[in-house]
Amino acid sequence: MTKRPKETRRPPAKIADVARLAGVSVATVSRTLARPEVVSEETRTRVLAAVRDTSYTPNISARNLRVRKTMVVLVAVPDIANPFFAEILQGIDDTLSAAGYGLVIANLAGPPEKEARYVDLVCAGQADGVLLLCGHVIRSRDRDLYDAHVPLVAACEYIPGATFPQICIDNVGAARAAVRHLIELGHTSIAYLSGPQSTILERQRLEGYRKALKEAGIAAVDSLMMSGDFTFRTGVEAGRALLALAPEVRPTALFAANDEMAIGLIKTVHAGGLRVPRDLSVVGFDGIPYADYCEPTLTTIVQPRRELGAGAAAELIALMTTERTAARKDIELPAALVLRDSTCPPSDRGRN
């Protein structure tokens, strides 16, 4: 019951307060902050002092209302808990928040009815731009994000027909490099663990796999194609399937379309008595931090995650700030095959 010391939550200073204190008009204060070079040296210092004394910060809602901006961008993420996207988000957040934008994260892993809400939000003009981290079209009952005619940039997943800028790695080339690495080690029986069939990402990684095999004159074998959906769980399932195979038809290597599945698979085949890489070499894709923590550490394609995020954000800012929708410009970032402990030459080579 002690009476508190009045809790003076004084409302923040507004531009009029600053103007009064500096003895100028509100217009001058606004100009001083927006374009310092147009006010005289003397008033400028006076105004800036007043700004400091009142610890004035412009009210964002008022400004946004006036200039018809929201300073918000929507980021559509397939799954925020996925470490791969978490790091891309960091790159996005660094760049966007440095430029004063806030971000609304549309986590597509959440309840699907939220998806419509995000579409509405953007279509209602409550966001200045959209960053897509996946190829899949986001829509509500009757309209999709493109209806909003809002600047848009896509990252990670290349969308062939797109009319907006995209930034991603060369998925086909990277997948090809991964498989070629296995081939160069001497493997000829190389399985493939796919991602969700519907994604473009998946089709490209599959294409890279096929290309590498073809170049080496190795025939693709249907029984070596396993399908997953980028989750640890499907990696485990694929591992079980692999263990169920008779040793003589079992592949000596496997390329997984992402790291999480690769790690699930390795854990499972280990438990089943296969040794990685001795009995099975595994290459993953993405380069999540955990690929360097697991046992054995995972040879994988490392995507420049922060750079992907930062680059996409920079592109979007450019689009949002220049009047004319700049010519569509795609950016391709380099990905690197990082060799670790999950790959080695096939051990049965000598035996055969």
Next chain:
Amino acid sequence: MTKRPKETRRPPAKIADVARLAGVSVATVSRTLARPEVVSEETRTRVLAAVRDTSYTPNISARNLRVRKTMVVLVAVPDIANPFFAEILQGIDDTLSAAGYGLVIANLAGPPEKEARYVDLVCAGQADGVLLLCGHVIRSRDRDLYDAHVPLVAACEYIPGATFPQICIDNVGAARAAVRHLIELGHTSIAYLSGPQSTILERQRLEGYRKALKEAGIAAVDSLMMSGDFTFRTGVEAGRALLALAPEVRPTALFAANDEMAIGLIKTVHAGGLRVPRDLSVVGFDGIPYADYCEPTLTTIVQPRRELGAGAAAELIALMTTERTAARKDIELPAALVLRDSTCPPSDRGRN
């Protein structure tokens, strides 16, 4: 050079458009949307039809300006890439965005100069509330977040002197349960791998460790105390230190203050020839998804991450919407010790 079909990016409808179409005043439209019961049945249907026809959505900036709200909350998270926090964030995001709030994520793992920007943001009244996911005080040169007199809720880390609501698990009790589990298995030489010494979290988990030992009449041994900072890397370092110990003084069990360190440690001692749990039982803390993926799977304290996030968000919403700052209310959520493959009775028992 094909001429596009005029790109009619018609500006979104405003309230006046709806009013005109429905043949009423703007006040009536606003009331229909805010408090439908005060307008007559007939006008209500007419207005709602007009809203639909124009696909009207209120301009948020205008509304926020008028009602002096921002509908933004700041979430301070130690590290957004840490999977533990990623899941808490999901809980927060679900609850907050369902209530119409946007969230600005202050990633404290980023460049420290950004920290001041977040303080300024809140102090300038650009956020309606703050959610703290860590105990450490966030401040700029001269002021901290508390100066802003903005509703505040803390989660995860209990802050003893706090005047705001908090929601977290019983860290002391959970740590004690973890260590007691090891004791019940028969271990008497139990090491402790700490988190960053400055955090309250750490002191509480250490206290739980000490309590459990004391209850069992086991003396705490200084040489069994190792210090880390919640990262995988320090787990690895602790693992090396453990390997360097002479076998006869080496502990048979270890309690790590979080999962990432536990996993790093296990990986390292494995590589050094120790088997987990055979030669060393390990218990972690947090229950990140990876604790169930690693090899061996990790016995750990599982925190209700989504619930922690959702609960904190709900508390904050309550604080932000009721005028009077409700009486401080702490919530304690249950944590569970989940037994997996990283713990077993000490194998040297028989030998000694």
Next chain:
DNA sequence: CAGGCTTATGTAATCGATTACATATGATCG
């Protein structure tokens, strides 16, 4: 049936910034 009361709606002030336009001052020049 006048006065009071309820219910439904309209009028206009307001939130806090930005900025087009107007104005004032002083410099420049033929």
Next chain:
DNA sequence: CGATCATATGTAATCGATTACATAAGCCTG
């Protein structure tokens, strides 16, 4: 020296919603 122009500043409209207050219509009651 008066016209012209550049520079610096002020005045007031504007962004789009919310809401206090005013008004009008209908109903009740003594």
